Amino acid sequence: MTDRPDDATRLAETAASAGPQVGLAAVAALRGLLEVLEVLQVDEARAQGWSWSDIAGGLGVSKQAVHHKHAGRIRAGRRR
Amino acid sequence: MFERMSPAAMAAFDLAQREADRLGHGYLGTEHLLAGLIAHGDNAAAAFLAGHGLDLAGARTALDRLVTQGRLPGPRPADAQTLSALGIDLAAIRESAEARFGPVAVDDATCRVARRHWWQRGRVGRTPLSGRPFLAKRAMERAVEAAGGRMIAPEHLLIGLLDDCAAPVREGLSRRSRREFGRLGLAEDARGGAGPLLAAADLDPVALHTALHASLGDDPSG
Numbered sequence: 001m002t003d004r005p006d007d008a009t010r011l012a013e014t015a016a017s018a019g020p021q022v023g024l025a026a027v028a029a030l031r032g033l034l035e036v037l038e039v040l041q042v043d044e045a046r047a048q049g050w051s052w053s054d055i056a057g058g059l060g061v062s063k064q065a066v067h068h069k070h071a072g073r074i075r076a077g078r079r080r
Numbered sequence: 081m082f083e084r085m086s087p088a089a090m091a092a093f094d095l096a097q098r099e100a101d102r103l104g105h106g107y108l109g110t111e112h113l114l115a116g117l118i119a120h121g122d123n124a125a126a127a128f129l130a131g132h133g134l135d136l137a138g139a140r141t142a143l144d145r146l147v148t149q150g151r152l153p154g155p156r157p158a159d160a161q162t163l164s165a166l167g168i169d170l171a172a173i174r175e176s177a178e179a180r181f182g183p184v185a186v187d188d189a190t191c192r193v194a195r196r197h198w199w200q201r202g203r204v205g206r207t208p209l210s211g212r213p214f215l216a217k218r219a220m221e222r223a224v225e226a227a228g229g230r231m232i233a234p235e236h237l238l239i240g241l242l243d244d245c246a247a248p249v250r251e252g253l254s255r256r257s258r259r260e261f262g263r264l265g266l267a268e269d270a271r272g273g274a275g276p277l278l279a280a281a282d283l284d285p286v287a288l289h290t291a292l293h294a295s296l297g298d299d300p301s302g
Contacts, residue, residue: 026162032193032207033163033173039189040181073192 042070043077084224086231092120100212103143104155107264109215110241110274111152115139117241123234128292134281142280151276153265159208170208205260213264219244219274239292245275245285 038059045055052071056063085093096116100108117125118136129135146152160170177186190209206213223232223240230236253261278285 022157022162022165025157025159026166026168029159029163029208030166030168032204033168033170033209035193035204036186036189036207036209037173037177039193040177040185043185043189044181073196 039070039073042066043074046070046074084227084232086233088120088123088234089232089237092116092123092125092234092237095119097212099143103147103152104158105153105265106156106158106212107215107266108212110219110244111143111146111277113216113219113237114241114274114277115143117234117238120234124296125234125238128235128238128295132283132288132291134278134283138281139277142277145280146276156265163208174209213260216241216244235292235296239289241274242285242289242292245273245278 042055052067053063056066096112099112099115118129118139147154163170190207193204194206194210219240222243223236226239227236
């Protein structure tokens with residue numbers, strides 16, 4: 001994290017002065033980041049032989065949801 | 081395409097990114113590429129433009145003036161900056177993900193997330209790991225054509241840029257593309273690109289194009 005004091009103060013200033021404009025843009029960026037990390041983790045879990053329901057349990061969603069979202073991509077990846 | 085770029089052209093590309101950083105732009109357009117070519121300095125394209133009276137200081141002044149006039153977007157916070165407002169360090173996340181999964185896997189995942197269709201639950205058009213949208217694709221295509229089978233050198237990039245000025249990319253876009261451009265800060269009537277930059281420096285892209293072909297000893301039609 002930020003152990004340097006100047007970094008920490010700069011961060012606090014940015015966060016304090018940030019209106020909804022910056023906040024909303026940050027949320028949108030975070031959503032994109034989240035999707036990438038989810039793809040990476042799910043692919044890794046499948047490669048290690050995890051079942052869809054185990055992955056779904058980890059993500060806190062139903063196994064149908066995680067299968068619907070990721071199975072097509074992983075199947076297409078295997079065909080390549 | 082990028083594996084066929086000469087080292088000088090790659091260096092100019094990096095400098096173009098630097099120019100977009102300087103202006104705080106969330107995209108990489110032909111205007112940045114032109115400034116990058118000039119900033120690199122040690123190439124035929126920069127020498128040619130210097131011969132026509134366009135140097136780095138002049139190009140930067142023209143760019144800044146276009147920003148003030150509102151013909152190019154003003155600076156916008158990058159994803160890394162907006163995320164740092166939430167206390168999230170994008171560089172650290174990228175580093176840890178690359179250490180865990182490898183850079184190739186991270187790039188691959190980024191690409192797949194951004195290209196997912198709506199029926200595949202595609203809710204994200206772009207991620208903070210994607211890098212800047214590249215708005216000089218047609219200029220690059222023209223550069224590849226100009227290079228023929230050879231390595232793509234800076235002068236070929238300049239030919240591509242000048243070709244592209246003849247009909248700016250931002251004409252004839254779909255509604256969705258116009259919306260995406262709006263998100264980057266590019267208003268519909270505020271066309272960016274190298275064309276206005278050359279116009280601001282009192283240069284005519286068509287005349288430059290002919291002169292450049294003549295100096296390279298090529299046939300412009302071919």
